[in-house]
Amino acid sequence: MNLSLISLCVTLTLLCAGGSKAQTENSCGFAPLNTRIVGGANAQAGNWPWQVSMHHQDQHICGGTLIHQEWVLTAAHCILSLDTSNWMLYLGRENQSTANPNEVSRGVQEIIMHPSYNNTLFNNDVTLMRLSSPVNFSDYIRPICLASNSSTFYSNTTCWSTGWGLLRHNESLASETLQEVEVPVVGNSQCACNYQVAKDANITAQMICAGSAGKGTCQGDSGGPLQCKQGSVWVQAGVTSYGISCAAGIPEVYARVSEFQSWITENVAGSSIGFVTFSSTGEDSDSSFTCTEDSSSSAAAQPTLSLFSVLLIFLSFHLCSSL
Numbered sequence: 001m002n003l004s005l006i007s008l009c010v011t012l013t014l015l016c017a018g019g020s021k022a023q024t025e026n027s028c029g030f031a032p033l034n035t036r037i038v039g040g041a042n043a044q045a046g047n048w049p050w051q052v053s054m055h056h057q058d059q060h061i062c063g064g065t066l067i068h069q070e071w072v073l074t075a076a077h078c079i080l081s082l083d084t085s086n087w088m089l090y091l092g093r094e095n096q097s098t099a100n101p102n103e104v105s106r107g108v109q110e111i112i113m114h115p116s117y118n119n120t121l122f123n124n125d126v127t128l129m130r131l132s133s134p135v136n137f138s139d140y141i142r143p144i145c146l147a148s149n150s151s152t153f154y155s156n157t158t159c160w161s162t163g164w165g166l167l168r169h170n171e172s173l174a175s176e177t178l179q180e181v182e183v184p185v186v187g188n189s190q191c192a193c194n195y196q197v198a199k200d201a202n203i204t205a206q207m208i209c210a211g212s213a214g215k216g217t218c219q220g221d222s223g224g225p226l227q228c229k230q231g232s233v234w235v236q237a238g239v240t241s242y243g244i245s246c247a248a249g250i251p252e253v254y255a256r257v258s259e260f261q262s263w264i265t266e267n268v269a270g271s272s273i274g275f276v277t278f279s280s281t282g283e284d285s286d287s288s289f290t291c292t293e294d295s296s297s298s299a300a301a302q303p304t305l306s307l308f309s310v311l312l313i314f315l316s317f318h319l320c321s322s323l
Contacts, residue, residue, distance in 0.1 A: 063224025163221020187286020
């Protein structure tokens with residue numbers, strides 16, 4: 001083999017290697033610092049690089065997820081104001097009260113709420129927020145992949161919920177440190193059965209449920225992600241929406257991300273969003289689920305639907321500010 005051919009081979013090898021690294025750095029759903037397998041408590045810095053802390057008038061109100069260099073996905077019920085000047089979003093944040101060396105902040109230049117959002121039943125509970133300027137990706141700030149419309153999330157699929165929400169239902173203050181909790185997906189048939197005790201609840205195709213006794217989005221945040229891992233890629237299955245006062249045994253409800261692929265794509269025209277098909281294996285036990293009196297009465301009679309931390313934090317902040 002002559003020297004020119006060897007040189008060409010070396011050059012091609014370096015180009016391929018460099019291209020592979022660049023592709024990984026710009027791809028969605030990779031969390032280089034996340035080695036979490038089991039557990040649930042304080043999240044380590046960089047575990048969830050797409051997690052966003054949304055501040056309204058200098059107060060943390062909701063979580064969100066980075067899905068592109070200049071787009072964040074969150075819940076529609078989190079939007080306390082359409083005035084973009086009231087909002088500041090923090091990326092790479094770990095703690096709400098101490099220094100975060102890997103953090104950046106951005107204002108908001110556009111808010112797009114789903115046109116069919118129902119603020120009574122919380123259906124279509126999704127909103128897009130466009131950052132004032134794009135962010136640069138790092139190990140601590142990266143986009144998550146979104147579940148495509150052909151994704152399947154069978155009952156008991158393992159996922160994670162994250163945010164700065166309440167640690168327990170009887171506490172009045174949110175966590176200062178980003179929390180993480182492992183939760184199983186609960187099929188819509190079983191979830192609808194559980195929610196028969198709540199007269200105003202209606203589990204629709206635009207929703208996905210997850211949670212188990214003692215584990216749920218009391219430890220999460222309105223607007224934050226329900227994320228599931230497929231291979232080495234994290235895929236967002238849901239946007240935290242509502243629940244029954246963190247009641248034991250009753251799953252929490254999220255907006256089902258896969259149902260909004262077309263709407264998201266249309267509204268971020270020109271921006272490349274990473275949609276991934278999440279495929280569950282085996283059989284879905286929810287397809288043969290039968291609702292019984294026992295399975296629909298595991299919560300207290302006539303419970304109150306809760307939007308988790310968003311309303312509590314908002315009300316406590318403004319009540320204290322007025323004193």
